[in-house]
Amino acid sequence: GAGVSQSPSNKVTEKGKDVELRCDPISGHTALYWYRQRLGQGLEFLIYFQGNSAPDKSGLPSDRFSAERTGESVSTLTIQRTQQEDSAVYLCASSLLGLANTGELFFGEGSRLTVL
């Protein structure tokens, strides 16, 4: 597609349920990133995929969070046993060759998660 696509755009779930968020990066982009944006706060890094290299998972806040990426395409972010503090906008971004080469991330519009 023309841009980074995320789904669902909005998700309301009950505490304790699992959720799965999907990201379709721009075709050909080798790097993919997940960030979290809580209300009134900056963007918080979660995880980074670059080609076939091992992902940088250092930003995942707990073992309830996991992410996968199939090759250089779709990525899914899974949150198990959701808690109210997981409520946030989850942003996905992709870039062509990684930050050092382009410096530009292309962001999706985000998935807004509300945990009741």
Place this chain on the structure above:
Amino acid sequence: AQSVTQLGSHVSVSEGALVLLRCNYSSSVPPYLFWYVQYPNQGLQLLLKYTSAATLVKGINGFEAEFKKSETSFHLTKPSAHMSDAAEYFCAQADRGSTLGRLYFGRGTQLTVWP
């Protein structure tokens, strides 16, 4: 630890007035620096970036930012605000080293432009 500080979570200016959004970075080695903008109901998009060339960087929509190592600052300016500039602005930095791909974002500054 890396950190980006944006002074002022909200800035209001009149249309035609100077826009100044402040950003200070924290890094012993000058990092890559970025300004992103998020218009209502849209994803973040890059305004401009500093990677090591000219210290005065020009971006889209008439914005520019100046890298000042002595002040560890990368403030965003625009000489004359337009109503369409109303948005949230994020400053971000990235290491030049091994942690490629990881951007550290500030908390954002919401810009309001009054007619």
